[in-house]
Amino acid sequence: MPTKTSQKKAIGRSVNALQKPLQPSEELAAVIGSRRSSRGQAVSKIWDYIRSHNLQNPENHREILADDKLRKVFGKDKVTPYTLARRFSMLDHLTTGRIGWNIVTGYLNSAAKGMGVARQQEHDTRYEIAEEYMQIMYKLWEGSWEDGAVVRDRAQRVFARPEKVHRIRQHGAYFQLEAMHLCEPSPQRTPLLYQAGASSRGRQFAATHAECVFINGPSKQVIAPIVADIRRRAAGAGRNPTEILIFNMMTVVTAATSEAARAKLDDYRSYASEEGALVLMSGWTGVDFSTYGFDEPIRHSRQEAQTSALEAFTIADPDRVWTVREIAKHAAIGGRGPVVVGSSEEIAEELIAWVDETDVDGFNLAYAVMPETFADFVDLVVPELQKRGRYKLDYAPGTLREKLYGPGRARLGADHPVARFRGVDHRPGSR
Numbered sequence: 001m002p003t004k005t006s007q008k009k010a011i012g013r014s015v016n017a018l019q020k021p022l023q024p025s026e027e028l029a030a031v032i033g034s035r036r037s038s039r040g041q042a043v044s045k046i047w048d049y050i051r052s053h054n055l056q057n058p059e060n061h062r063e064i065l066a067d068d069k070l071r072k073v074f075g076k077d078k079v080t081p082y083t084l085a086r087r088f089s090m091l092d093h094l095t096t097g098r099i100g101w102n103i104v105t106g107y108l109n110s111a112a113k114g115m116g117v118a119r120q121q122e123h124d125t126r127y128e129i130a131e132e133y134m135q136i137m138y139k140l141w142e143g144s145w146e147d148g149a150v151v152r153d154r155a156q157r158v159f160a161r162p163e164k165v166h167r168i169r170q171h172g173a174y175f176q177l178e179a180m181h182l183c184e185p186s187p188q189r190t191p192l193l194y195q196a197g198a199s200s201r202g203r204q205f206a207a208t209h210a211e212c213v214f215i216n217g218p219s220k221q222v223i224a225p226i227v228a229d230i231r232r233r234a235a236g237a238g239r240n241p242t243e244i245l246i247f248n249m250m251t252v253v254t255a256a257t258s259e260a261a262r263a264k265l266d267d268y269r270s271y272a273s274e275e276g277a278l279v280l281m282s283g284w285t286g287v288d289f290s291t292y293g294f295d296e297p298i299r300h301s302r303q304e305a306q307t308s309a310l311e312a313f314t315i316a317d318p319d320r321v322w323t324v325r326e327i328a329k330h331a332a333i334g335g336r337g338p339v340v341v342g343s344s345e346e347i348a349e350e351l352i353a354w355v356d357e358t359d360v361d362g363f364n365l366a367y368a369v370m371p372e373t374f375a376d377f378v379d380l381v382v383p384e385l386q387k388r389g390r391y392k393l394d395y396a397p398g399t400l401r402e403k404l405y406g407p408g409r410a411r412l413g414a415d416h417p418v419a420r421f422r423g424v425d426h427r428p429g430s431r
């Protein structure tokens with residue numbers, strides 16, 4: 001384990017390297033794995049970078065908590081809807097209804113390759129596949145077992161009434177299957193649905209399916225129109241737009257005083273690698289930043305990675321032009337989201353201003369240092385928000401969905417697309 005000082009030196013070297021002209025595209029245009037550079041060469045230097053800078057980016061298998069990725073669909077032996085629906089139902093049973101699912105369409109070529117697929121699907125096709133995937137999940141969770149199917153009649157030795165358990169069918173563009181859901185309905189049936197991905201196609205997907213949406217952008221000017229657009233699209237889809245809960249990614253750096261908080265942020269920045277941040281940003285946006293001059297403004301172009309990532313730093317706010325240098329500095333702490341720094345009072349005021357001015361419902365807190373960033377937030381900021389009546393005082397009872405929407409809301413409402421899959425005729429040829 002290197003000491004803090006030796007780490008600082010190593011990272012200092014890489015930041016100094018930024019003062020020199022950027023390396024050839026092979027050096028920086030990487031994403032985790034390989035992407036084609038503008039010269040058409042396969043680029044896969046991120047691992048060199050990670051190894052040479054002694055960085056690690058362990059990615060735990062988060063699906064087991066509350067997060068799975070539709071990227072697993074894109075191949076032959078991926079998590080099929082049948083398997084995934086069962087897994088979520090099991091987790092919902094085990095947790096008495098505390099499971100949520102963050103639905104994203106993965107963007108990484110490396111992930112596709114890792115799953116045996118030659119290359120990632122193009123951006124909008126990924127969402128088409130996701131649409132069909134969701135249909136099957138709804139059929140399994142909501143249509144396969146009728147309410148009242150499970151009787152648990154010990155005397156008669158009957159667990160479930162077979163006439164109320166149905167085989168669902170899908171004959172679509174991407175999936176062909178016939179199956180009965182293997183779990184009896186869980187407390188929420190469908191887990192609480194999150195979505196992250198704010199391209200135009202992604203917002204439409206969110207407005208159709210998501211109850212909670214993670215968005216990401218560097219400023220209120222970028223965030224407010226995204227929030228308004230998601231709510232407008234939700235209303236267009238026949239849903240209550242105020243019930244879509246939208247969370248912006250946010251990094252909070254706080255301490256006992258404003259000065260101490262700023263000193264803490266300076267300290268964090270002294271350890272950060274701007275070169276590493278650019279590598280990450282290249283992966284997220286799909287743009288090879290090493291082909292830019294350091295003080296060149298970033299231009300918008302059509303990419304196949306996270307469309308919304310590039311939009312946030314180009315066309316989303318026409319009054320703000322970002323250079324490569326600025327993006328490197330911004331992303332080094334806080335990634336694509338904003339960083340707010342100050343005393344607990346200043347932070348509370350700033351977060352409230354974000355909610356009031358952008359209409360977001362809350363924040364997806366990112367961290368600069370784990371667990372310090374979260375501990376500081378809990379110890380210092382939560383009490384300030386509570387004092388101002390902007391943070392809960394107790395945990396609400398019930399399932400995850402009820403904690404957010406109130407008692408009696410364990411299951412999705414009639415204005416959600418799942419409703420179409422309840423109580424339908426599943427006999428062969430019917431759908």
Ligand SMILES: Cc1cc2nc3c(=O)[nH]c(=O)nc-3n(C[C@H](O)[C@H](O)[C@H](O)COP(=O)(O)O)c2cc1C
Pocket residue numbers: 069071102104105106107108123196197198199200201202203214215216249305306307308309364
């Ligand atoms: C909270 C959060 C979690 C995310 N998780 C993943 C993930 O697990 N896998 C992934 O490929 N992208 C993830 N993303 C990134 C993008 O949202 C995702 O790749 C999306 O497909 C980009 O779509 P867009 O072009 O519509 O913005 C996440 C983003 C956020 C804000």
